[in-house]
Amino acid sequence: MEGWRTGLVTTFVPEIPFDTFKGEYVVVVVGPPPMMKFTGLNLMEQGVEPEKVYMSFERKISCAIGKCGHCRIDEVYVCLDGPVFPYTVARDLID
Numbered sequence: 001m002e003g004w005r006t007g008l009v010t011t012f013v014p015e016i017p018f019d020t021f022k023g024e025y026v027v028v029v030v031g032p033p034p035m036m037k038f039t040g041l042n043l044m045e046q047g048v049e050p051e052k053v054y055m056s057f058e059r060k061i062s063c064a065i066g067k068c069g070h071c072r073i074d075e076v077y078v079c080l081d082g083p084v085f086p087y088t089v090a091r092d093l094i095d
């Protein structure tokens with residue numbers, strides 16, 4: 001897609017100038033649960049709208065067909081309902 005940029009961010013969330021992007025961005029967070037939790041919190045502190053943030057939980061998938069329960073977080077089956085969730089859902093799924 002023309003004009004789209006992607007990047008890999010680890011510890012640099014506070015340095016990203018989200019306000020200069022004029023709302024033309026999404027953030028996808030992938031990693032271990034503690035990192036995802038604190039990255040999400042940090043993004044919120046930076047003023048990023050929760051609707052702009054997505055989190056991926058594919059690491060929990062085993063059978064991928066809803067049978068083994070390995071991916072289950074509360075009542076959510078990551079393999080069937082995700083594995084990518086909007087932050088508004090994911091913030092409550094982080095185990």
Ligand code: FES
Pocket residue numbers: 060061062063064065066067068069070071072077078079080
């Ligand atoms: S990976 Fe087995 S139920 Fe989701």
